[in-house]
Amino acid sequence: MERQTKTTPRQIAAWIGIIFLVVLILCTLIVACISFPGKEKVLIALSLCDIVVPVFMWFCLHLARNNRVQSDVSENDGDTAQ
Numbered sequence: 160m161e162r163q164t165k166t167t168p169r170q171i172a173a174w175i176g177i178i179f180l181v182v183l184i185l186c187t188l189i190v191a192c193i194s195f196p197g198k199e200k201v202l203i204a205l206s207l208c209d210i211v212v213p214v215f216m217w218f219c220l221h222l223a224r225n226n227r228v229q230s231d232v233s234e235n236d237g238d239t240a241q
Contacts, residue, residue, distance in 0.1 A: 169220070176216045183208055
């Protein structure tokens with residue numbers, strides 16, 4: 160029997176984030192290898208994005224996880240009060 164798994168929105172967001180980060184890192188490497196006017200500013204911006212974007216993604220997933228846990232707790236509190 161084949162086991163079918165349900166793809167959750169969190170998994171979809173994770174894959175989109177992974178693909179975005181790979182593209183961002185490849186762009187950084189390409190810019191580092193080619194020469195054009197203003198290369199330094201573009202390279203600094205891409206390097207900054209390489210750091211900020213993963214932190215922001217982690218923060219959003221962390222907030223979503225905490226929000227889910229709090230909503231589960233509040234639903235359980237409502238069940239015991241009745």
